[in-house]
Amino acid sequence: MSTTPQENTPGATPAFVAEIAGIIVSALNLEMSPSEIDPDDSLFGEGLGLDSIDILEVALVISKQYGIQLRADDEDNTHIFRSLRSLADYVAASRAA
Amino acid sequence: MRQASCPLTDLPAPDSIIAWQPAGPVTRNQFLADVHQLAERLPDGRHVLNICHNRYHFLVGLAAAIVRGKISLLPSSLTPNTVARLRHDTPDVFCLHDASLEDIDLPGVPFPAGHAPAEDILAVPEIPAEQIVAHVFTSGSTGAALIHRKTWGGLVINALSESERLGARGCALVGTVPPQHMYGFESTVLICLHGGAACWSGRPFYPADIGAALDAVPAPRALVTTPFHLRTLLEAGLALPPVDFLLSATAPLSEDLAARAEAACSAPLLEIYGCTETGQLASRRSTQTRAWQLLGEVTLCATESGHAARGGHVEGTVAISDVIELVDERHFLLHGRNADQVNIAGKRTSLGYLNQQLLEVPGVSDGVFFMPDAEPDDHATRLCACVVAPGHTRQSLLAALRSRIDTAFLPRPLVFVERLPRNAASKLPRADLLALLPGAAAPASARERHWQVPAAHPAFPGHFPGRPILPGVVLIDQAIQLADGLLPAGSTIRGLGNTKFFEPVGPGTPLVFDYAPASARARALAFEVRAGDRIIASGSLTLGQPT
Numbered sequence: 107m108s109t110t111p112q113e114n115t116p117g118a119t120p121a122f123v124a125e126i127a128g129i130i131v132s133a134l135n136l137e138m139s140p141s142e143i144d145p146d147d148s149l150f151g152e153g154l155g156l157d158s159i160d161i162l163e164v165a166l167v168i169s170k171q172y173g174i175q176l177r178a179d180d181e182d183n184t185h186i187f188r189s190l191r192s193l194a195d196y197v198a199a200s201r202a203a
Numbered sequence: 204m205r206q207a208s209c210p211l212t213d214l215p216a217p218d219s220i221i222a223w224q225p226a227g228p229v230t231r232n233q234f235l236a237d238v239h240q241l242a243e244r245l246p247d248g249r250h251v252l253n254i255c256h257n258r259y260h261f262l263v264g265l266a267a268a269i270v271r272g273k274i275s276l277l278p279s280s281l282t283p284n285t286v287a288r289l290r291h292d293t294p295d296v297f298c299l300h301d302a303s304l305e306d307i308d309l310p311g312v313p314f315p316a317g318h319a320p321a322e323d324i325l326a327v328p329e330i331p332a333e334q335i336v337a338h339v340f341t342s343g344s345t346g347a348a349l350i351h352r353k354t355w356g357g358l359v360i361n362a363l364s365e366s367e368r369l370g371a372r373g374c375a376l377v378g379t380v381p382p383q384h385m386y387g388f389e390s391t392v393l394i395c396l397h398g399g400a401a402c403w404s405g406r407p408f409y410p411a412d413i414g415a416a417l418d419a420v421p422a423p424r425a426l427v428t429t430p431f432h433l434r435t436l437l438e439a440g441l442a443l444p445p446v447d448f449l450l451s452a453t454a455p456l457s458e459d460l461a462a463r464a465e466a467a468c469s470a471p472l473l474e475i476y477g478c479t480e481t482g483q484l485a486s487r488r489s490t491q492t493r494a495w496q497l498l499g500e501v502t503l504c505a506t507e508s509g510h511a512a513r514g515g516h517v518e519g520t521v522a523i524s525d526v527i528e529l530v531d532e533r534h535f536l537l538h539g540r541n542a543d544q545v546n547i548a549g550k551r552t553s554l555g556y557l558n559q560q561l562l563e564v565p566g567v568s569d570g571v572f573f574m575p576d577a578e579p580d581d582h583a584t585r586l587c588a589c590v591v592a593p594g595h596t597r598q599s600l601l602a603a604l605r606s607r608i609d610t611a612f613l614p615r616p617l618v619f620v621e622r623l624p625r626n627a628a629s630k631l632p633r634a635d636l637l638a639l640l641p642g643a644a645a646p647a648s649a650r651e652r653h654w655q656v657p658a659a660h661p662a663f664p665g666h667f668p669g670r671p672i673l674p675g676v677v678l679i680d681q682a683i684q685l686a687d688g689l690l691p692a693g694s695t696i697r698g699l700g701n702t703k704f705f706e707p708v709g710p711g712t713p714l715v716f717d718y719a720p721a722s723a724r725a726r727a728l729a730f731e732v733r734a735g736d737r738i739i740a741s742g743s744l745t746l747g748q749p750t
Contacts, residue, residue: 137616137641150610151605151610152598152602152605155601155605155610155613157610157611157613158408158548159431159547159548159583159611162408162409162431162432162435163435163582165409165410165435166410166435166438166439169410169439170438170439175409175410175411175439175441176409176411177409177411177412177415178407178408178409178412
């Protein structure tokens, strides 16, 4: 799928992961610091507790900031957002493409 | 006069198109073949929970259930508690799904892969008009679940009235709303069975997905969406293919968003008004009128406690809980939604239900949900909750709530308090609840600033000789200086909005500058200047990010 980073694509750098964490916190007015988001925790449910409304808000900021449009590669529109790291990897790979 | 029966669909020919998939159109005949194939595979239970993500699969599942005389259940959420309640109330319920059962604890029936063979021309089944085909659920103010039984005859009239109003016959519809909720059910599913529209099978999510879905269907086409999805679509700034109309419902649309949407798509934006109990009742073109025009044969009448709908597809006489003003027989103004009803980006519930769920969590001794002031610019406004739950952490309470209520309604913030600010009548004044929220909502007195006009202000000798009146610019300068500390975090004052001066102010007058609460996303900070109970001036300071 064109929307999934290639397996050999290097993942996002820690600095970039932190940058994306900052976007999530500011886009959603979360009462926490970006460094409190564990990069590998789920962004949904028991993790950060985000839902599809949040995802669209964050996706909008990311599309403006990095000039990329997120696409759902299947019915599961939350795939890219399963963790902070998967989101950062996706954005980094999409920018490189 | 209602007919005794209605066909499953009013599409006129076997090759009429009922849906669009990535592979192309689905004809009426193919649809009927798929319906019959699935109908034969459905188990004997009379109740179906159809959670198919794919809109065409949902449509086939609904039709197969109708053909077999089964009732499709359309709950407003799929939390474990909701599913347990469905299983308790209708023990024969099974779940039709096209991906996985997720964590739904019901017998599952997978949607068959691929299309059924469709060599023969199939007849359209006739369905008794009085057959109950769906149960939709609302939560009343007491929190108890209420079942609304939808008959086939009623739904057919509902769909036809909507299609006629929208001009949807022959139109391809791309929907961002789920087919399982009343709005998506009516405006993207029923309207294909009766109303001549054809739905896109997917449910596009990101703005680019919506653009791609619109590209994938031929004109005439329309987008069925909500204010929230529409705003994110427009803000993404994508080039969209021409559409013939935009449809929005579930929450009031700002005039600004309506105008921007019409400009971006060169198409009329229509809003639909309705509720789960009655189905859709009225529509309007928001850039042209505030008045809602009733659909079809529906009428509204005044009652002792408000208004009620009857006629058309409405079964009996159904009270409307919103605040309505009749303009004439066919038009009305909507002055406010029922304060107990909550709708977040298309998901509905009531505060009564949420409060009941909160209080049922072991370890919660008191608690209340409430809606803060609306977010500006069509952002989704989230619920807040204050709880007394000494044994709970934030995590443990949220986990308990997650099994009971939809994620969209989880409180943000969730505030732990030692006791709720109940007044003498044991009521919870809204202002006192807002005051418990961190940051944005300080109590009224904390948003007031005092300034006494100096008797010897240097402006007075010249403004005007012998008749000292404080210049407006001095008031505005004070309004800006005194706003320090009241601005949302990260905002700075960038300009002056609409400001009005009502009365002159002389030397020595004590003034109160009263600032409205502003959320973190606010674009303006409104203020009012008072001397005693007289309003001297009012206006707003435009906010922006520091550069």
